[in-house]
Amino acid sequence: MWQFFADNPWETLFVVITLGSLFGMVRFGPVKLGAAGVLFVGLLVGALDPDIGPAVPAGLSVFGLALYVYTVGLESGPAFFRELRPQLVVMLGAVAALVVTALAVGLLGNSVFGISGPFLAGGYAGIGTTTPGLAAAQATSADPTEPATGYAIGYPLAVIVTIMFVAAIAGRRNWPARRDPGEGLPDRLVTRTVLVTRPTKWAQVPGVAERRLRASVIRPREGTTRVAHSLDHLAAGDQLVLVGGPAEVEAGAKALGEYAPAHLLDQRDTVDYRRVLLTNPDLAGRTVGELDLEGRFGAMASRVRRGDVDLLAHDGLLLQLDDRVRVVMPRDKAAEVTDLLGDTEAKVSEVSAVSLGLGLALGFLIGIPSLTVGGTTLSLGTAAGPLLVAMVLGWRRRTGPLVWTLPTRANLTLRQIGLLVFLACVGLTSGYSFRRDAFSLFGLKLLVVLLIGAVVSYALLVVACRLLGQSRERTMGLLAGYVGNPAITAYANSRVTDSRVNTGYSTLFALAILVKIICIQLIVGL
Template structure:
């Protein structure tokens, strides 16, 4: 815990645009482990526990996005796997020509591409602390070069014919509209494809919540919610904007943010809740983390979501009870679901598969929990078990797990790091890391451009390929575009699995 504390403090120190974050625990652990080698003894259980917590929570958070975008993101995913294959070949070739051992090369590949779970796989496959040394030598190179690459790319405006600017990049707005024509809801632009939602309906002096399937009449007043361009299109079709806001009148119909904390609600889609039938209410927006989402019928609610519901004044209290609306409950974690999910992941990771040439392959404690987490994150719930973890709790567990893992690895790898860091071997390892990062950037970004993807998605995809959260944060800070995060989500989990396989291949063939 001393390493965790000092590492977290070191991780927040800015080096220009760079902060090492949780990786600070690795460098502090290396220093203390080099000073006192006995500190690194007997930490295998802590290391595996921290790793399992980290990758499982990553999988839970990424699962839904990964599988929902699978078809759309397939070209980018295929490109990412191809790049991993190429840089693995380069790593083997350079490592052999420079006289670096398989354990060091595997660690360098994991560090250059900042893949903490791959470090665990490399250590297990090689059985050597030198994997941790290679990782620690290559990690700063990978992070610094990746940030420079993202900074150079994210603002580019090359032709992205297959990747137009999404309407959600505009954010969400609400506009009160006076209806000039008779219209069924399905005829309104944006209604059928759910790029807009409508909530308030004022008709003949009476205000209520708009019911699905009903018809709009001339002189009706409605509230339209969605991206600005979609709202403008709906307003032009229906009539023209009002000079007042329907939401100002809260006597009969009101709106309120509720926290989803009820286990019976979490893991179910907006349409499955049937709020119009139960309460005469409608959800228009869902706040998840820092993102404001339009409440499409298929959107699955998660514990900790903050939903904006419009309902009759008399039903607000009952609706709040139904959704839960408890801040305390979303700070709690379902220990049964969490424990069972990690157990399933570790069991999957322990399965060993025989490969041609006498090689064996296993997902290990790094990829096993990650794969299971992604599957369960896409399922959301199984009967009474809710696999989703509230975002705040997820991030807390993830951070703690990562700090424990990196601290343990640093302490155990300290003596070997001190012996090689400032030697010719260390310099060669750093050079290999630089080549791997630059080749990865050239292939991934060039390939994304040839595939017709935009620069923001390509930059996000590269950040996900490398996998260091600081690189994503830097990219998002430089360019506010949801395609950055979408590209990141497409490659983050997949690249982790690919790099875990890659380090095992290196250990087997060198």
């Protein structure tokens, strides 16, 4: 009966992706499995017959993994290098915690319980929810199904335990944060019109010097409404539109006077505003200042929407394809501004085959060299190689005419496809072995080892964050990035409203993957 799945591997693959995606939508308490649901459905189907796994097309999982890690690297690279200096000590603490956890899992599992390295390596990848780590464990194991069994046991365990840690952190009220850099961005942006009753210099308004508050439109007491360029002294009776976080706008309004009864942006006779989609590839990787909107059109970018996040525009902000730029401009310049930025919906899903192909080729290339340490061979491989190259290219954004970054929608689409294909392949090829090993005394022993490893690992990171003076909000984000699961980030954001959760996640996400891959290869050699 089950031979049908072995005889029709492509049909089986997409049935698994479909059913697994549906399973991933099911909510278990505060979380959903998401793409990981495909892995578990794949394990179930693969366990039905020993011929199903070998029928999966060779090399398909490598292709899926490469797409996933490369797109992750492109997105994570800028955040990693931006946080490298201010958060270096925290990063080193996370690396130390990962290494200690690898030693604990490896020595406890192998010496005490007699579990072989491949199972432990897969389990270590599981409690780190790192799909690239699973691929590294499989690539260095004689039997690739063994790491997959450990991963499938460790993954749900990691999600449950981490959620418990995040809930405990969120429940704490007094948490000293002596060295926390503070919120890099407001959680949301607001726009308000203020009537000046206290004459002052614009540069002295709170938040202006820190680039957390800006003005987009001004109507002088005597004059017509215009774009707010080169503000200096503000006189009583002037009206201006403030843009920033709620707290920053409130502080600015108090310093200047009071909220005006009418909103200047509602009067669009001389000054207009609109969101314009950035699809011109010549502008990707440029800064807002390099657009020279003021010099060309007398216009101004006030905010940039990237994915689901609004960013306050300033001259140094780097732009990328698929950004939606809020531009305030003279009414008669709207068509010219739109032509410059592109604003072509059809291009938001276009991918440069040249930059994508070259980036992946470079990633696979640096993954080839290997180093032998004792009986273990270490290499970046097909997981870490493309990831590392993509992080650098994402940080650089462009090289001459080559734009390395992808439009946000295209990036997320390729990432999702790659991850689903990889997880489906792993589940199908490992299902029969998982059926044999997981539901046994051996599986229970492995579960105990991974539970101890997970608790030790997450506790070490939280303690390190406390000792290093990080806020509880950033600690929640750092823990989510350390484990590497977006479901944990979503849960953390549901408990607190603070941008430090997301910046903490970005700080450790890519770095943790790289460190885990190295540790995993060492564990396999046990």
